[in-house]
Amino acid sequence: xxxxxxxxxxxxxxxxxxxxxxxxxxxxxxxxxxxxxxxxxxxxxxxxxxxxxxxxxxxxxxxxxxxxxxxxxxxxxxxxxxxxxxxxxxxxxxxxxxxxxxxxxxxxxxxxxxxxxxxxxxxxxxxxxxxxxxxxxxxxxxxxxxx
Amino acid sequence: xxxxxxxxxxxxxxxxxxxxxxxxxxxxxxxxxxxxxxxxxxxxxxxxxxxxxxxxxxxxxxxxxxxxxxxxxxxxxxxxxxxxxxxxxxxxxxxxxxxxxxxxxxxxxxxxxxxxxxxxxxxxxxxxxxxxxxxxxxxxxxxxxxx
DNA sequence: ACGGAAACATTAGTCGGCTAACGAAAAAGC
DNA sequence: GCTTTTTCGTTAGCCGACTAATGTTTCCGT
Numbered sequence: 001x002x003x004x005x006x007x008x009x010x011x012x013x014x015x016x017x018x019x020x021x022x023x024x025x026x027x028x029x030x031x032x033x034x035x036x037x038x039x040x041x042x043x044x045x046x047x048x049x050x051x052x053x054x055x056x057x058x059x060x061x062x063x064x065x066x067x068x069x070x071x072x073x074x075x076x077x078x079x080x081x082x083x084x085x086x087x088x089x090x091x092x093x094x095x096x097x098x099x100x101x102x103x104x105x106x107x108x109x110x111x112x113x114x115x116x117x118x119x120x121x122x123x124x125x126x127x128x129x130x131x132x133x134x135x136x137x138x139x140x141x142x143x144x145x146x147x
Numbered sequence: 148x149x150x151x152x153x154x155x156x157x158x159x160x161x162x163x164x165x166x167x168x169x170x171x172x173x174x175x176x177x178x179x180x181x182x183x184x185x186x187x188x189x190x191x192x193x194x195x196x197x198x199x200x201x202x203x204x205x206x207x208x209x210x211x212x213x214x215x216x217x218x219x220x221x222x223x224x225x226x227x228x229x230x231x232x233x234x235x236x237x238x239x240x241x242x243x244x245x246x247x248x249x250x251x252x253x254x255x256x257x258x259x260x261x262x263x264x265x266x267x268x269x270x271x272x273x274x275x276x277x278x279x280x281x282x283x284x285x286x287x288x289x290x291x292x293x294x
Numbered sequence: 295a296c297g298g299a300a301a302c303a304t305t306a307g308t309c310g311g312c313t314a315a316c317g318a319a320a321a322a323g324c
Numbered sequence: 325g326c327t328t329t330t331t332c333g334t335t336a337g338c339c340g341a342c343t344a345a346t347g348t349t350t351c352c353g354t
Contacts, residue, residue: 067336113160168311215342219339
């Protein structure tokens with residue numbers, strides 16, 4: 001679509017949208033062979049850093065809606081990546097814990113993630129990569145700020 | 148999540164993912180008041196440039212899978228944005244045509260799109276915006292190339 | 295001319311986002 | 325201490341993305 005939709009003065013939105021879809025597809029392919037769906041790796045990432053978090057806390061850390069995490073956790077439970085446990089003191093909370101399989105995937109997914117970055121950013125210089133990431137973070141901050 | 152998931156040497160992927168989600172949400176809010184769902188504006192964009200395209204052709208121009216367009220068109224038909232017509236010479240093809248309402252939304256959605264860009268890129272200089280868009284296009288090209 | 299191959303749209307089913315509505319448990323207020 | 329409010333997780337339902345499978349129609353090769 002890149003060349004065909006330059007109707008706006010600022011063609012940033014279509015470019016971002018194309019990039020988003022390309023990344024989604026590439027990530028899907030990259031993770032499917034590990035039995036992990038695109039998006040689930042970020043939940044795993046949270047739990048690698050701190051196991052036993054609640055769905056709500058995961059949602060907060062990932063800036064997602066809680067129901068999104070709830071359902072994702074259910075699917076990850078089905079595929080044996082995590083388990084739900086009751087919280088010891090607060091009966092409202094649910095503790096999401098990694099299974100052995102969930103823990104064991106860390107290195108593989110780490111490598112997959114780096115490979116994905118490398119493919120996406122091929123031809124980008126060091127400084128350019130940093131600038132790109134910085135701009136993405138600025139964009140996120142801009143959009144999350146005024147709401 | 149921005150500060151909490153810096154586990155990889157290259158934290159580009161989480162940054163992109165956050166930006167993607169922020170953009171999706173912002174776009175959803177921006178377009179919903181016009182009765183247009185996030186994603187549908189790109190189909191409209193195609194048809195504004197050239198009305199009567201087939202679902203497959205739209206999919207090709209937007210780099211989407213055909214079923215995605217098929218179902219989107221069905222929903223847009225329901226909400227009165229487009230209509231399906233038979234192709235005059237090729238019975239396999241379907242011609243997707245804008246309704247008056249679909250045509251009339253052009254200016255409003257154009258403005259909404261520019262406002263979204265502006266919000267997302269607040270604080271970015273002219274050159275920075277161009278560089279950002281260029282990098283997004285490069286990313287898309289990288290990922291679409293080696294498949 | 296006819297039979298197989300290719301192109302096209304659609305349906306069905308999966309997953310990841312969201313909002314809205316619920317019900318249960320803890321906290322806060324009186 | 326009891327009621328109200330807040331917090332939390334889940335369910336239900338919408339939409340956008342995908343793949344796989346189906347059924348037509350056209351096209352091509354023999």
